[in-house]
Amino acid sequence: MKAGKISELTTNRLSIYLRCLTLLADEDIKTVSSAALAKRFHLNSAQIRKDLAYFGEFGVRGVGYDVDALRDHLIKILGLGRTHRVGIIGAGRLGSALTNYYGGDRSTFEVAALFDVDPLKIGERIEGVEIFDAKHFPSIAKRDNIEVAVIAVPAEAAQDVFEQVTAAGIRAVMNFAPIPLKTIGDVKLKTVDLTTSLEGLAYHLSGAASLNGNNPEPGPTGRRN
Amino acid sequence: MKAGKISELTTNRLSIYLRCLTLLADEDIKTVSSAALAKRFHLNSAQIRKDLAYFGEFGVRGVGYDVDALRDHLIKILGLGRTHRVGIIGAGRLGSALTNYYGGDRSTFEVAALFDVDPLKIGERIEGVEIFDAKHFPSIAKRDNIEVAVIAVPAEAAQDVFEQVTAAGIRAVMNFAPIPLKTIGDVKLKTVDLTTSLEGLAYHLSGAASLNGNNPEPGPTGRRN
C-alpha cells in the first residue's frame, strides 16, 4: 500500500478488472488468483498484483483474491458507488449517439442534459433528454448537479466549450472532438478520438505497416492517455 | 528517415497532425514550423519533428514545413487516399450510434453493412445501412469489400466475434466491447472502451484522486494503445 500518485493507466486497468470480476461473479466464482484472472482475460498477472497493491493488501497469499470483496474495493476506489450526472455539449450526430449509448445505464452515469447552440435543436429531446441552450450550461449544470461534461462539438469549437464548462465548475471532462485540448489545474480531461482510432487501422492496412512487421496488440491494459 | 518499426503512438499522432494541418490549410496558412504547430495545438515540437522524421525529411531547415505538402505526405503514409469499407457487428445501441456517427463521412470510411444475431433486426436498416445475419459475415464482407470490422457486441460475445471476423480474412478490427481481446498474427486490433474512460473521470471526482494531487492531461499525443 503506497500513497503515491496513481497513474491513469492503472486506474483504467482497475476499471477493466472490475468488469472482469463482474463476469466471474456472474459465474459464481468466489476466489481468483492473479494468474487465473490474467489467463482468462488476457492480462498480466504481475501487473494486476501491482495495480491492486497500490490501494491495499486485498489478496491472501497462497489463495488469491475474494471476487466479491475485490469488486467492492474497486467500486469504492473508482468512486462508482453513486450516480454521476453527465451533460453532453453538442446535440449533433455524435452527441445523439452518445446520449443513446450512455442512456442505457442509469446506475453509475446518467445523461441529465444536452446542450447546443442551434436554435432549432434547443427545446427538443433526444432519448427523453432535453436540449438546452449552451449558454445556459452553468445554471443547468448547477441545478441538475452535473459533474461530468462530454464535449461532442466540432473541433473548432472544442477549446471554447472546454473553457466554458470548466469555468462553470466542472472538474471532469470527456472530449470527443478530434483535437488536443489544453487543460488547466485540477480539471481531469480525457480525449477519445474515434477518427484517429480508425485511421490507425487504415495505416495498418496500407502497405507501409507491412514493411514494419506485425503490430501485436498489447490489449486495453497497455498505454493510454 | 528510418525503416524501423513505427509505434502506434506515433501513427496516432500523425492522424492528429493531419487534422491540425487541415485546420491551418483552411486558414490559408502555407508554411508552419514545428514550434508554431506545437504552440497552436498544444503539442510538443520535438515530438512532431521526430514523428515526421521517421518517414522522410519533409521540412526545410530555417523555414519549417509546407502545410499542403505535409498533408499530402500524411494522407499517403496513413493510407487515407482511398475509401475503406467498414462492417459493424452488433446493431444494438452502440452499433446504431456508431453507424450514425461514422455515416457522416463517406469519403475515407464508409459503413457498408451491419450484422446482428437477432432475427427481429436482420433485414432492417439503420441510416440506410442494411442489417445482415452475423453468420453471413464472411460472404457479405467479401462481396462488399469490407476491410475493417467494428465490434459493438456485449463483452461476452466479443472474443467469438473477433475470431469469426479474422477467420473471414479481416485484418483491422476496432473493438468497442469493454473487455480485453486476444489477437493473433497480422491482425491489428484497437480497443476503445467508452466505459473505462468515464470511470477514470469518476475516480478523479472521488476523494481518492485528490489525495494524489492534480492529474495534468498530456493530451491525445500521449500514450495510448
Added chain:
DNA sequence: TGATGTGAAGCGGTTCACAGCC
C-alpha cells in the same frame, strides 16, 4: 506448497540539446 506483494531490472517513449543545413 502456492500465491501475494515488491524491489530491481528492463524497455520503450519522450524530452533535451545541439550539430547541420537553409
Added chain:
DNA sequence: GGCTGTGAACCGCTTCACATCA
C-alpha cells in the same frame, strides 16, 4: 539567425524474480 533532424539523457511503465506469508 532560425529551424530541422537526431543521438543521448531521461523518465515512467512493465516485467521479472523472489522474499514473505497463509
